[in-house]
Amino acid sequence: MTNQMNASRKASGPKLDATPAKPTVKAAAKKSTRVRAVKRTPAEVTRLTEFYRQMLLIRRFEERAARSYTQALIGGYCHLNLGEEAAVVGLLSALAPTDYLFTNYREHGYAINRGIDPNRVMAELYGRIDGVSKGWGGSMHMFDLTHRLLGGYGIVGGQIPLATGAALAIDYRGGSDVVMCTMGDGTTNVGAFHESLNIAALWNLPIVYVIINNRLGMGTTVEKSSAEPELFRRGAAYRIESARVDGLDPLAVAEASAQAVAVARSGKPYLLEVVSERLRGHSVVDPAKYRSETEVAQLREHDPVVTFGAQLVRDGVIDANGMAAIEHEVTARVDEAAAFAEASPTPDVATLFDYNYATPVANDSRRLPGQPLFEPAPRPDLGEDQ
Amino acid sequence: MTTMTYRQALHDTLRAEMLRDENVFLLGEEIGVFEGSYKITAGLLAEFGEKRVRDTPIAEEGFTGAAIGAAMLGLRPVVEIMTINFSLLALDQIVNHAAKIYGMFGGQAKVPLVIRTPGGGGQQLGATHSQNIELYYAFVPGLKVVAPSTPADAKALLMAAIRDDDPVLFLENLALYNTKGDVPDDDTPAEIGKAAVTRPGRDLTLIGYSRMAHIAAQVADQLAASDGLDIEVIDLRSLRPLDRPTIIESVMKTHAAVVVEDDWLTYGIGAEVAATISDGAFDYLDAPVRRVAMAEVPLPYSKPLETAALPSVDDVINAVHQTLDAVGRRHQKVGHD
Ligand SMILES: Cc1ncc(C[n+]2csc(CCOP(=O)(O)OP(=O)(O)O)c2C)c(N)n1
Ligand SMILES: [Mg+2]
Numbered sequence: 001m002t003n004q005m006n007a008s009r010k011a012s013g014p015k016l017d018a019t020p021a022k023p024t025v026k027a028a029a030k031k032s033t034r035v036r037a038v039k040r041t042p043a044e045v046t047r048l049t050e051f052y053r054q055m056l057l058i059r060r061f062e063e064r065a066a067r068s069y070t071q072a073l074i075g076g077y078c079h080l081n082l083g084e085e086a087a088v089v090g091l092l093s094a095l096a097p098t099d100y101l102f103t104n105y106r107e108h109g110y111a112i113n114r115g116i117d118p119n120r121v122m123a124e125l126y127g128r129i130d131g132v133s134k135g136w137g138g139s140m141h142m143f144d145l146t147h148r149l150l151g152g153y154g155i156v157g158g159q160i161p162l163a164t165g166a167a168l169a170i171d172y173r174g175g176s177d178v179v180m181c182t183m184g185d186g187t188t189n190v191g192a193f194h195e196s197l198n199i200a201a202l203w204n205l206p207i208v209y210v211i212i213n214n215r216l217g218m219g220t221t222v223e224k225s226s227a228e229p230e231l232f233r234r235g236a237a238y239r240i241e242s243a244r245v246d247g248l249d250p251l252a253v254a255e256a257s258a259q260a261v262a263v264a265r266s267g268k269p270y271l272l273e274v275v276s277e278r279l280r281g282h283s284v285v286d287p288a289k290y291r292s293e294t295e296v297a298q299l300r301e302h303d304p305v306v307t308f309g310a311q312l313v314r315d316g317v318i319d320a321n322g323m324a325a326i327e328h329e330v331t332a333r334v335d336e337a338a339a340f341a342e343a344s345p346t347p348d349v350a351t352l353f354d355y356n357y358a359t360p361v362a363n364d365s366r367r368l369p370g371q372p373l374f375e376p377a378p379r380p381d382l383g384e385d386q
Numbered sequence: 387m388t389t390m391t392y393r394q395a396l397h398d399t400l401r402a403e404m405l406r407d408e409n410v411f412l413l414g415e416e417i418g419v420f421e422g423s424y425k426i427t428a429g430l431l432a433e434f435g436e437k438r439v440r441d442t443p444i445a446e447e448g449f450t451g452a453a454i455g456a457a458m459l460g461l462r463p464v465v466e467i468m469t470i471n472f473s474l475l476a477l478d479q480i481v482n483h484a485a486k487i488y489g490m491f492g493g494q495a496k497v498p499l500v501i502r503t504p505g506g507g508g509q510q511l512g513a514t515h516s517q518n519i520e521l522y523y524a525f526v527p528g529l530k531v532v533a534p535s536t537p538a539d540a541k542a543l544l545m546a547a548i549r550d551d552d553p554v555l556f557l558e559n560l561a562l563y564n565t566k567g568d569v570p571d572d573d574t575p576a577e578i579g580k581a582a583v584t585r586p587g588r589d590l591t592l593i594g595y596s597r598m599a600h601i602a603a604q605v606a607d608q609l610a611a612s613d614g615l616d617i618e619v620i621d622l623r624s625l626r627p628l629d630r631p632t633i634i635e636s637v638m639k640t641h642a643a644v645v646v647e648d649d650w651l652t653y654g655i656g657a658e659v660a661a662t663i664s665d666g667a668f669d670y671l672d673a674p675v676r677r678v679a680m681a682e683v684p685l686p687y688s689k690p691l692e693t694a695a696l697p698s699v700d701d702v703i704n705a706v707h708q709t710l711d712a713v714g715r716r717h718q719k720v721g722h723d
Contacts, residue, residue: 361627
């Protein structure tokens with residue numbers, strides 16, 4: 001990450017200008033990859049445009065999710081990736097389709113960017129049968145084997161041992177896939193994080209642990225929750241190579257992610273800290289009163305979608321018409337997703353017990369709350385047959 | 387048929403399953419070089435190597451969770467948790483993850499995982515090392531919980547558990563490892579979810595599992611000799627699912643029941659069994675269902691205190707007597723035989 005970026009973001013958050021720990025931080029992750037006005041090949045133009053399109057899709061999707069939530073079309077908890085679009089798009093750009101992804105509950109953007117049909121992601125939010133998890137998971141629990149998204153997980157840190165085990169399975173079979181496991185900054189304080197990193201290092205597992213450091217748990221800052229607030233340094237305790245990258249710059253993230261994935265593919269774990277922003281509350285219902293007006297205003301100045309879009313226009317990668325076309329296309333896509341979700345049926349109550357067990361088992365209970373455990377037994381004393 | 391210990395049956399079955407399916411592998415603390423705290427995995431590291439017999443760090447949450455993740459990708463890990471007491475450190479991974487993944491993702495990922503772990507008590511291990519907390523897992527839909535009491539069941543249920551596509555908590559018992567029994571040579575897995583009537587009888591149903599199934603059998607023998615009572619014994623074998631029909635069928639025949647459990651009485655497994663009987667056979671009962679369970683204390687170290695807190699054969703005999711006395715059936719019985 002650039003020093004300039006450190007300086008500009010210091011005001012709105014904790015100090016992030018870690019002089020990188022010498023042996024652990026790769027030069028690649030430090031180097032600025034900000035777009036400069038240079039001639040670009042058509043392939044580069046396509047790639048940059050696609051990055052922007054993906055980021056905007058996440059942005060508009062999440063805004064739509066927030067709206068649907070306030071309209072009570074979505075229930076439960078709903079955590080958004082607003083502000084993390086560059087991180088999501090950059091990170092996943094380094095994964096092959098056969099690689100595995102485990103995330104936390106803030107995962108709509110990851111699901112879409114992994115290639116899952118936004119219709120099905122929205123339908124899951126709506127609790128409908130066409131949802132990625134057939135309406136069983138909701139916002140926090142999206143899963144799609146085809147796209148190798150092996151789950152969003154609602155328990156803070158729960159995904160970390162699981163992802164480690166997936167990497168173990170890959171290693172066991174001698175495969176070349178890798179696992180990426182994302183988590184928040186606050187999550188690095190759970191025991192499962194430390195147990196998992198230790199295991200991955202001991203067993204040389206092909207996994208990239210990613211910390212999305214948006215500098216807040218729910219409302220608690222990194223400094224208040226992490227004794228070592230430069231979170232990437234925690235890799236050192238396990239001799240895991242680690243780096244920190246500017247999460248508002250999709251290209252920097254992409255490069256750092258490619259580096260991390262390469263290490264994992266060579267059979268070693270990697271820890272990547274992506275310094276990011278959360279533009280709104282912890283979840284849709286959180287008014288985030290613990291943040292000052294100035295802080296929020298500053299956040300908006302660093303809005304990664306706006307910044308990246310402006311950069312591309314300035315650099316002549318996309319013109320105004322092109323931007324409008326992307327906006328139009330993305331908005332239509334999200335509208336379609338919402339319409340699809342609303343039209344999708346809710347799951348049939350008769351399927352309530354369909355997923356109790358994968359292997360059918362004797363005496364499995366299929367009783368609804370009001371039903372008796374047993375049919376009333378005959379009363380021989382009243383002359384009923386036994 | 388071969389006579390062997392419960393330990394040997396477990397060992398041989400693990401080995402056979404590893405030979406049968408290369409996706410089966412073992413992980414846990416001290417199971418390799420040290421050959422397991424209770425030597426169930428003795429010799430397996432030498433035979434199968436480190437890939438399939440993995441010594442883990444002391445990190446129950448980490449390695450249990452890793453086993454779940456590996457199972458999601460189609461491997462069939464068998465985790466050893468040194469004793470069930472330490473499984474509490476993996477509770478989140480077992481309850482919030484292993485048990486949830488199949489249903490919560492709409493049936494897209496199976497978790498073919500076995501967690502082997504012994505319960506116990508009566509070994510003077512003190513409060514933290516003597517608990518029988520299988521109930522915590524039996525409470526949770528999505529898990530299967532089995533508890534063999536004999537070497538034959540240890541084999542048949544372990545085979546079933548390893549071949550099952552769901553997470554199975556496989557409860558062993560410290561006091562049973564050295565017990566002997568006949569084990570069939572054929573490879574027929576048991577059916578999970580089924581109890582066994584291990585001794586048919588007419589006068590009262592005595593229900594237990596794991597070590598308590600042995601206590602129940604002992605009581606039945608003793609009361610047959612001393613009182614001429616004909617007691618039916620049910621070994622639950624499976625705590626989730628619970629085989630309610632077998633329990634009800636028995637009580638409809640015997641009209642009385644006593645449950646023997648090695649856990650605490652309040653909210654315990656016996657409470658579930660008693661509620662089941664009251665629900666399904668209330669009109670058939672001659673007397674209230676009695677539960678014989680541990681005293682509700684953290685289990686003490688000192689032998690007399692420990693002994694006093696654990697259910698004994700005499701405690702069960704008393705409970706049977708009281709149950710039958712309450713309706714005057716013991717006296718009739720004694721008169722007849
Ligand atoms: C084990 C557990 N404890 C607490 C919570 C409640 N909780 C949900 S998100 C969250 C904050 C997590 O912060 P961080 O790891 O920084 O991730 P972020 O939400 O910022 O992406 C908390 C405390 C939970 N879901 N699970
Ligand atoms: Mg955070």
